[in-house]
Amino acid sequence: MSAFEPVIGVEIHVQLSTQTKMFCGCELSFGDPPNTHTCPVCLAHPGVLPVVNEEAVRRALMIGLALGCEIAPRSIFHRKNYFYPDLPKAYQVSQFDIPICGRGEFVALREDGSELRVGITRAHLEEDAAKLTHLGGRRAGAEESVVDFNRGGTPLVEIVTEPDLRSAADAGTFLRQLRQTLLFLGVSDCSMEEGSMRADANVSIRPVGSHEFGTKTELKNMNSFRFLERGIEAEIARQTEILEAGGRVSQETVHYEPETGHITSLRSKEESHDYRYFPEPDLVPVVPDPAWVDELSAGLPELPLALRRRMVGDMGLSAEDALVLTESPELVAYFMEAAALADPKACANWIRGELRAQLREAGTEPWESKVTPAHVAGLVDLLEAGTVSVPAAKEVLAGMIETGDQPAEVVEARGLGAMDASELAAIVADLVAANPDQAQQLRDGKDKVLGFFVGQAMKRTGGRADPQSVQALVREAVADT
Amino acid sequence: MIDENTVRHVARLARLRLGSDEEKVMQQELSGILEHIDAIRAMDLDGVPPTTHVIAVENVLRPDVPRPSLPREEALREADDVVDESFGVPRMD
Structure with missing residues (x-):
């Protein structure tokens, strides 16, 4: 009905299930008491130096290889600068213009058997933020939040797709099968509920036939594939309504509320997107040995x-x-x-x-x-x-x-073995003799009545009779009499 | 020369509160840095890869082996505010 087509791209954050964090030897944990897995590095004490976890690099390479990405011969880390209490350094170590995995493609299979091809823009390594909990008024008059740094510094791979998806259903299909692939690789637990896999969607619409992109919004923090699909649907509907009324979609971050089905705008903070990326001087470039990459490629399941x-x-x-x-x-x-x-x-x-x-x-x-x-x-x-x-x-x-x-x-x-033929034939003969009306109907070509005989035979044999054999025997018996 | 608004924008991003005298100083200093960058840009740099690191070291990696973390009391010792065994911070929405 609408003359618009949706254009959707997704960004997926995957927590790697390594033993330790991205840049320090603190153990990864889930559900442990707060702040029991921290050290001067992940708490950002002055003077500390991060060291890259080799296993995280290995897993990022496996993901890149599985997604058919070009593996960067040399990649570097960048600082992404912003202030938030869950980020003790006031920057997140991430990758910017030289990610470890470049362009690739993922092929998913729709239920109708057709293939869904989704371009992968990149897959890069970074560190997760800590967990920030809003306390509200739990302490008398207190309006504060608390930070648990156990999660801070967990290795993440962020996978970014091209805007190749054209429906919420395709986005769901892609994400579910991407998740499967990651599970097969054994690189992550990929639990949406526990947050070890998180997906954001960039959604815009444009007139059918147009090659330019409309203004996109970013749909954040969906903790299930179903909500993500519904959220995309709702956002497409919202944008369509705006454009049909002659309005303009503004570029912003939006949130889908599963309870009400409503899209709400998260007033993005002023200047919040100016991250002032620059190369991380504390980390040296990662230059994967081609022999290592070949070995990982050959070893993929x-x-x-x-x-x-x-x-x-x-x-x-x-x-x-x-x-x-x-x-x-x-x-x-x-x-x-x-x-x-x-x-x-x-x-x-x-x-x-x-x-x-x-x-x-x-x-x-x-x-x-x-x-x-x-x-x-x-x-x-x-x-x-x-x-x-x-x-x-x-x-x-x-x-x-x-x-x-x-x-x-x-x-x-x-005693579930099929009955021997003569025993079954005797039972069928009995049934035919006992039910002359039904037998006549069968002679008259009413094949539906076969079901009746099969049912009776099953009852008599406690399910041991083979329905096909019963049918054949009934036909024989009817023809004989 | 960058304008004052740019200085204020950059200061805000860095959470710096500058007096108007300081703004003027920063305007001078930042402009000086950018002029230096412009001077580099003006050179013929075809075939020169950008320098991201000044030391020629690659692949410093660590095996994925756990090391002891800090005892929690130690981790929280310097916190301004401790709530629920966690770092208390101003409310964030």
Whole structure:
């Protein structure tokens, strides 16, 4: 309906899950008592010198390589100057014009199977600020804030995209799959709730067909992908309304309130964007050895996109199967192990369908359960061989979840094996004889009535009968009489 | 010569409160620095990489191994205000 198209770019901050901080040996922590992981460096005492954490550089390089970024042969740190109590030095050590990772591209897969390509502008290293908490009136008359420096100095990688996204849904797809990729790399916990992954979106709109950008606003501090998508939607609607009324969008930082769905302006402080970057004299350039970069590149795990392409291209899975099964490294490993032993498509169906559904009730994941990938493969083989029916296989699965026994053992113990043909034929003959009306309807070509016979046969056999066999036997029996 | 407003802007960014005499001094000194930069700019610098560091040292990296942090009392010892085992600061919105 609207003649405008959204133009969206995102900035993602990822806390690296290293042992120690970016520039000092203080341990990273989450939820520890305040100010128990600090030292003169991260408290910015006079005269201290920062030293770069090698593991943080390694992880930043891994992220850059996974995003297809150009790796800078030499990169330097800059000081980003501003005053705020969560920043004890009054500058954040960051990177400016020579980031460690330059241009790249990330390819995500939409649910309809189409590819979503998003240009990566850069990925750079920096340090996180401390945690500032507003106390309000907790102390009589007190209007103050408190600072916990445990988080201050945590290594961050900031990933910035090109304004390549055209919808809130695409932004969500990109961010979810970027998160997956980072999880596969094992570089960060990527928890939106705990703040180890944070995303801001730059949103503008322009008349369809225009190549110029409209004025953008920055949507800040979204702590879930869903809120981020909704926030982008709301901001697009707000900007559209302004432009349609002949107004102008002003460049500002905005905030989305999930409770009300409203966008509010965070009056950006005067001059707050003049950071006066200059090269950090206390840190020398990082010049990654090309041999090291090659080694890291060769050592990258198979990433979700490659896995999905392989699952769809070589293993006969649907795009949706592939999206679900690459949700986490654990699930991929689980599926791949099963798929190496039995038909991949059938394994995919059972793992993403019945297994996960049954385990969800128990609140556990496949790789944490008593059902190993080999159990799943065994069950798939039993089904293929016609040893169990589909309904019985679900029972077998339930049994395996409970006991961890092999599928064949569960079949044996619970009497779930498919019935031998003559026994089933006798039951079907019985049913046909007992239900002459339905039998006649079938003779008259009303195939719907087959369902009735299958249901009756299942009841009589406690689910052991194979529905396909029942159907065939019913047709035979009806034709014979 | 940079104007007084630029001096005030830069002072505000640096959280400096300058008297009008000081503003004039800063105006002179900052202008002098910028003139020096202009003199460098006027030179033919094709092929000269910008100097970001004056010592030729690269890759000073530290292994990712924890070292003891300060005891909290020590960390908070010089704080103006201690609230809830934390550094108390003026309210920020």
